[in-house]
Amino acid sequence: MHEPVPVNIWDAKGVLLLRKGETITSEQHRGVLLLHAPVVLASDWQALNYGYTASLDRMVRDNQALNRIAGLRALSASPAEVAARDAGVSVPEAWAELHATLAALLHQGASAHQFLERVLxxxxxxxxxxxxxxxxxxxxLVQLLFDTRVSYSATHALLAAGLCALVAPLAGLDEKQRRALVLAALTMNLGMTREHDEMARxxxxxxxxxxKVVREHPQQSVALLRQLGVLDAEWIRLVAQHHEKPDGTGYPxxxxxxxxxxxLLQMADVxxxxxxxxxxxGALLSQQVARELYMGGHRAPDQLGALFVKSVGFYPPGSYVRLASGELGVVVRRGEKANEPRVAALVGxxxxxxxxxxLRDTADPxxxxxxxxPPGEVKVIVNVDRLIARG
Structure with a gap:
């Protein structure tokens, strides 16, 4: 950071994000860049790695100290690998890097390099x-849903996968089932990623x-996954059937x-x-959607829907609420009860x-x-990093 970048940085559509010689000025600037799935030209990447190899060879020949040689870095690590190595990375930064990785994979589709390794x-x-x-x-991630500048399809996939991960243990799923479920959530819309982004806007x-694209996307997603080397039968089956219904009225x-x-996958998706x-x-209110899931399709309490609401709450972190005091705020933590979250009041x-x-504890009347x-009713920019830092 604060050092000039050695090459031009582009997004997946060919828009220049950062010119060679410019600097990343802050962690927020870095996070915004990562949300656009930054890439460099293959020729630039090869030149940089050639330069790294040459520098490494020169340092060895000059008999320089091992700690200096170890400090020389190649530019071949993925954003997700960097996040895993960096113990000081914040939660928003970690999700920004995973979002960038997944957005690139989903948009590249059949041409994605090392797809299976990276999605795992x-x-x-x-x-x-x-x-x-x-x-x-x-x-x-709920806040990211409201940001139209980034790939909606990637945000949708990450949040749906997370909801599955939260509910799965309560539903009694074993590790193998949970893994297939989360992977299916990440890739269920692979066959219509670009259209998914376009339709959201x-x-x-x-x-x-x-x-037609919507109706066919489960089969298209399965075809792409198989082409990319996915062999897990449960992962494939979940993607193929994520729009089918118990009464046979689903698709394809x-x-x-x-x-x-x-x-569970269908609940998270919906x-x-x-x-x-x-x-x-506009967005439907989270409380309304949660109640619909809780009641189920037959207008009677649904056991899995109840587990979903217990895990997520009526008002998930990132959503907006009005308090009895008249204040408006954003939910920052789930509470002991589904209707009693912790809220950061933003508007008096x-x-x-x-x-x-x-901070307001809504268990207090x-x-x-x-x-x-709905997000449009709160005209205050939410600084997620500051909210997390405040606890």
Missing amino acids: RVQSQGEQLWHDQADNSLLV QPGPLSSAQR KGERVDRITHR YVACISPRKSR RQGLPLGEPV TWAVAASL
């Missing part, structure tokens, strides 16, 4: 983050061509599917889609932004949650 790394490091930092991970209804084949892993704002509609009862976020709010 995203799954492994992501599950560790969910295990160690569940509330902060929800805060980061599209102001009008889907065209007939887009509806109209199969009757009612396994716990299938239902939940993330519903709380995500679209150009064509007079409608003016607070100088600093104020004074600060009880009065309502969920």
Whole structure:
């Protein structure tokens, strides 16, 4: 950081993000760059690694100290590997790097290099983050759903996978089932990644061509996964059937599917889609979506839906609420009860932004949650890093 970059940095669409010689000015600047899945030209990468090899050879021939030689770095490590090595990386930075890796994999599709190895790394490091930092991970990824500058498809996949990881232990799934479930969540929309991003930003209804893509994407995703070397039968089956229903009214084949892993994947997929704002509609309120899952399709309490709500809450971290005090805030932690989260108040009862976020425990009736709010109703920029730092 604060050192000039040695090459031009581009995004996956060929837009120049950082010119050779410019510097990354802050951790926030670095995080924004990572969200755009930064890449360098193959020729630049080869030149840099040739330079690294030449420098290493020269240092050895000059008999320089081993600690200086060890400090010479090649530029071949992936962002996820860097995150794993760097003990000081923050939760938002870790998710930004995993998002960048996954966005690149999903957009590259059949041409992705070392797809299986890299997606397994995203799954492994992501599950560790969910295990160690569940509330902060929800805060980061739910907030990221509201950012139209980054790949919606990658955010959707990471959050859906995380929700599956949170609920799976309560549902009694073993390690093998959980792993296949999380990997399916990360890749279920592989067959329509670009269209997924476009539809999230599209102001009008889907065209007939887009509806065809949606209907066929489970099979397209399976075909790509097989082409990329995926052999896990349960992973493949979950992706193939993630839009099928118990009564046979789903798609693409109209199969009757009612396994716990299938239902949990579908719940996570539907939940993330519903709380995500679209150009064509606002986000549905998290409380409303949670209640729908809890009641199930037959308007009677659903056991798996109840576990989902118990794990996530009615108001997940990252979502917005109005308190009984009249304050508006963002949820930062789940509470002991599904309807009693910890909230950072951002806007006072007079409608003016607070100088600093104020933590409220909504188990206290004074600060009880009065309502969920769509993201557009809170006109304050949320600094996720500061909220996490405040605990």
